[in-house]
Amino acid sequence: MSFTLPLYHGPDFAQAQLKNAPNAEFRPAPMDGVAPEGYHATSIFPEYFKVNGTWLLAEESRMDCVPVLREGKIAVVEFRNLKAGEPVVVGRTEDGSQGIYVHANGFEEEKGEQDTFSFRQGRSRETAYSMDYDSIYELLRHEKDHGRILWVMGPACAFDHDARDAFAALVRGGYVHGLLAGNALATHDLEAGYLRTALGQDIYTQRSMPNGHYNHIDTINAVRLAGSTAAFVRSGKVKDGIIYECVNHDVPFVLVGSVRDDGPLPEVYGNVYEGQDAMRALVKEATTVICMASTLHTVATGNMTPSYRLVNGVVRPVYFYSVDVSEFAVNKLRDRGSLSVRTIVTNVQDFVVNVRKGVL
Template sequence: MTFVLPDYQLPDFLLPLFAGAPLARFEPCPADGVAPADYHATSIFPEYVHVRQEHWELVRNSRMDCVIRKTNGGLLEVTEFRRLQKGDPVAVGRGERGEDGIYLHTSGFEPARECDGEAFAFRTGTSRETSFSIAYDTLYDIMRHDKEHGRIIWVAGPAVVFDSDARKAFCELIDKGYVHGLLAGNALATHDLEGALFNTALGQGIYDKKQARLGHYHHLDALNTLRAKGSIKQAVQDGLVRDGVMHALTRNDVPYVLAGSIRDDGPLREVQADVYKAQDAMRMLAGGATTVVALATQLHTIATGNMTPSYQVMEDGTVRPVYFFIVDMSEFAAGKLADRGSLTAHAILTNVQDFMVNLNRAL
């Protein structure tokens, strides 16, 4: 059966709450980087702003914990506090049901389920006891669809490249066209390149798991070698790096962002050391995502979840859902993502190496 995206259900603008709603109010920012009092903070859900009589405008490129600014041309844009300039008009009012001219639409793709009228039911959440067969099948269908009709963005921790089969599977997915962008840190790229140069990750064989002599130098040697080359791309072009995830991304011209952290060794020259430049670069990729797959990296996953809306407005004006999958062995990691506001994320609790191999085989 061919996968079909769910229809987006518009709000019923004939309801009394819309008919009697005031126009949204915009107040000037009192200073650079400071929103007016009673600013309206955005969420991951579609939000409509009553900009003129009988016209509610859907905010595009939204994300949580930002504000809605009106441009000089009258367009609405979602932006961070740090980008605000004194005098910028920003939407105010914290009502979400139209009383302040703003409506938060949470059921556009999935109307509220009533479970046959029962207020109580077992196993409504996700745990290690949950069967993930349907989650896998759903992911396969979505990825086949979005390979041609969307943008699949991956968020990956170094565990993905600690195993030779998982690393190879990821490379094959890149070659097959299932990766349109990667968000990661210095560690994933460094250990992937260590694998290319020494066939180890943190000094341990990526296939036989044996500790190499002086293996604890390998990731530093990889960093030093790549820094001397000037770039990952140059190392690939010169034939120094002949396999691995970074090799596949470079060869297929797939964009990636490596965001720096306090604990980084080296780092690689491609790592964005400025946290806000890294955030901007991550948002450019995440903002265009239709599907996100996050693999065994808690902090990068939460960061991406916070900057990824639950919907995407396509070029033809249609609205479609953004699918978000987190793959981790830890229930805590999946729960923490939900606690940070990414309520639409689907968790698959499993070993990430097995997940990658199974996913590649299925696709």
């Protein structure tokens, strides 16, 4: 079965409600990093703003930011990046009555008659995920050549031999266009490629090695001595793995640190806002995002990922998956406003292995 992107059905601006709507109101930002009173905050959905009689789509959006008129276009800007005097949209209605229209149903298909009451409508460890897997395989085959696939990964993805091997194969196969993670994922993956352990434990047998608790910091120290992760990989000391393949196939990765990091690796962002900017640079290109076993990085990525993307003048959906063995972890993202996320409750190591088998 071939994959087809759903068509986007834009608003009907000829209808009286929108045709007769006023222009959006703008007020200047009172100072750097501060929005004017009554500012409008963006959502994950396509939003249009009426400027000089024309409805303008915010082409690159994210939730909890403010729309600003820059060079004749609507830019969606984090509060911290506002400049004093910039014209910021004000108004808190979304129906066009203030020149602001949020279009939440642009990708909805016609739905048949449904029962008012039915079982198993939630997403839990008891959910049947066979169709989800098949859909992911089809989506990834399409996105490999027609989109940008961004992966968000926690360290659990690097602790297992088969999972590392499977994801490395996905990188080689062209199914990875970017990677977001923390210090731990990269450190333990490099440790595995360097010393065959993750946190001192053999990645295949799970046997703890003598003095194995040194292995991850020995790895960080060796990488820092080499000057960079890429230099360490190219030295030949790393034999395989996720970061190894990303370096050798020019796949960009962004590593954002936390207060508990040791080392860290040279590329890890210590300033979280610089890290957020680097993450968003990859998110802006992504058309499919798959998050695995990293609650904090998943929520962070979800908060900066809209439900749509403008590609060559065409509005298309952004597909967002959250995969975790914990129901709490996948539900937390929905609770934070990322309503378009598709959740899968399973062991991420099994998930990666299954995806590899499904597409390669």
